[in-house]
Amino acid sequence: MREIYLDNAATTKPLTELKKVYEQYAVQAWQNPSALYAPAVGVQKMLKQAAETLTGAFGSASHRCAFTSCGTEGANMVILRGARKKKGMNYVCGGAEHPCVEESFKFLAEGGAEVRYVRPDAHGNIDPQTFMQAVDEHTALACAMHVNNETGAKNDVAAIAAAVKAKNPQALFYADGVQAFLHERLVDTSNIDYYTVSAHKVHAHKGTGAVFYKSSAPLKPYLVGGGQENGLRSGTQNILGILSFAAAADYFKDLSDADDTLRKLRRTFLQAVGDIDGMELISPRDESKACAHILNLSFDGVAGETLLHALEGEAIYISTGSACSSKKGKSRIARALGMDENTANGAIRVSFSVFNTIEEIGIAAEAVRKHVALLRRYKRV
Ligand code: PLP
Numbered sequence: 359m360r361e362i363y364l365d366n367a368a369t370t371k372p373l374t375e376l377k378k379v380y381e382q383y384a385v386q387a388w389q390n391p392s393a394l395y396a397p398a399v400g401v402q403k404m405l406k407q408a409a410e411t412l413t414g415a416f417g418s419a420s421h422r423c424a425f426t427s428c429g430t431e432g433a434n435m436v437i438l439r440g441a442r443k444k445k446g447m448n449y450v451c452g453g454a455e456h457p458c459v460e461e462s463f464k465f466l467a468e469g470g471a472e473v474r475y476v477r478p479d480a481h482g483n484i485d486p487q488t489f490m491q492a493v494d495e496h497t498a499l500a501c502a503m504h505v506n507n508e509t510g511a512k513n514d515v516a517a518i519a520a521a522v523k524a525k526n527p528q529a530l531f532y533a534d535g536v537q538a539f540l541h542e543r544l545v546d547t548s549n550i551d552y553y554t555v556s557a558h559k560v561h562a563h564k565g566t567g568a569v570f571y572k573s574s575a576p577l578k579p580y581l582v583g584g585g586q587e588n589g590l591r592s593g594t595q596n597i598l599g600i601l602s603f604a605a606a607a608d609y610f611k612d613l614s615d616a617d618d619t620l621r622k623l624r625r626t627f628l629q630a631v632g633d634i635d636g637m638e639l640i641s642p643r644d645e646s647k648a649c650a651h652i653l654n655l656s657f658d659g660v661a662g663e664t665l666l667h668a669l670e671g672e673a674i675y676i677s678t679g680s681a682c683s684s685k686k687g688k689s690r691i692a693r694a695l696g697m698d699e700n701t702a703n704g705a706i707r708v709s710f711s712v713f714n715t716i717e718e719i720g721i722a723a724e725a726v727r728k729h730v731a732l733l734r735r736y737k738r739v
Contacts, residue, residue, distance in 0.1 A: 417546075430458035452478060481509055
């Protein structure tokens with residue numbers, strides 16, 4: 359049976375081009391990069407090159423790169439081991455961040471720190487002016503995600519970072535870039551102290567992430583031991599994961615092509631389901647405020663989870679996102695966006711990759727149309 363995978367914000371299929379990297383790793387690049395003989399030094403050089411490729415794709419020639427195991431580790435490291443912690447300082451954070459960011463701040467708050475959550479608009483966009491009202495001369499770290507993983511809302515983190523620095527040059531700025539990296543180009547990274555990314559969201563491997571950080575930004579390790587990654591993360595590096603991540607960055611060098619393809623898919627899907635009665639678009643309608651690969655919408659009276667399973671029956675895979683959580687009622691994201699119960703309950707997230715085809719989008723949209731109509735027939739009034 360053909361499968362249509364539309365859950366690319368959850369994870370992505372590794373590029374077939376990575377087969378070359380697997381072979382390179384197995385034949386030539388498997389030595390311990392900390393060892394002193396020539397083949398191992400060769401591997402160390404490959405890691406250095408990979409770090410340069412990735413920071414280059416981020417848009418910086420001066421940020422450093424520490425490889426981690428995932429985006430979650432990067433966020434934990436920045437917030438819990440990076441930000442300065444002194445009495446009387448505060449932390450400013452977007453109100454609809456990924457749990458790895460939110461839980462890290464919760465941890466700081468439990469330790470007595472003041473954390474100020476800035477509420478986004480109904481689509482997940484952070485208004486820079488509202489954000490700046492929360493920043494003051496005692497702000498240690500300000501944090502706003504680049505692309506929201508639930509709604510695809512895109513924040514101008516370069517502008518927010520610049521505004522933070524203008525108001526308080528001592529404050530540090532962090533952006534979670536997991537959903538944005540290799541999708542959104544940053545023209546100015548100079549005010550971003552930390553930026554975290556994850557390989558498995560961009561057609562590379564699970565188990566690899568990175569923190570891009572300025573040399574002036576404080577950062578301490580979680581893992582101590584052999585001092586790998588400039589002392590920031592001990593443990594022998596995941597060479598295969600890192601080389602694959604860099605190969606994916608190389609593959610997506612020309613972002614505008616990928617962006618055009620994704621925008622076409624998004625528009626096609628939206629157009630095909632847009633006239634279904636009771637459809638509400640949770641993602642930003644304004645394309646300049648939205649990434650191209652995530653679409654979040656809700657169908658009145660149809661539970662997102664039920665629709666997900668109906669589509670699963672046709673081997674079409676989407677997500678409810680965490681806009682709704684059937685066990686806990688309205689989720690924190692739904693609350694942060696001020697969503698009513700009905701919209702939250704109906705929310706689905708459809709997320710595209712450049713490898714999806716217009717034909718797949720047509721089939722998936724048609725299936726959505728069919729199942730929404732079917733499920734509504736069984737709705738109790
Ligand atoms: N941040 C965002 C915005 C994400 O979407 C995700 C994963 O969904 C993460 C962080 C965590 O990344 P990882 O799965 O690599 O830990």
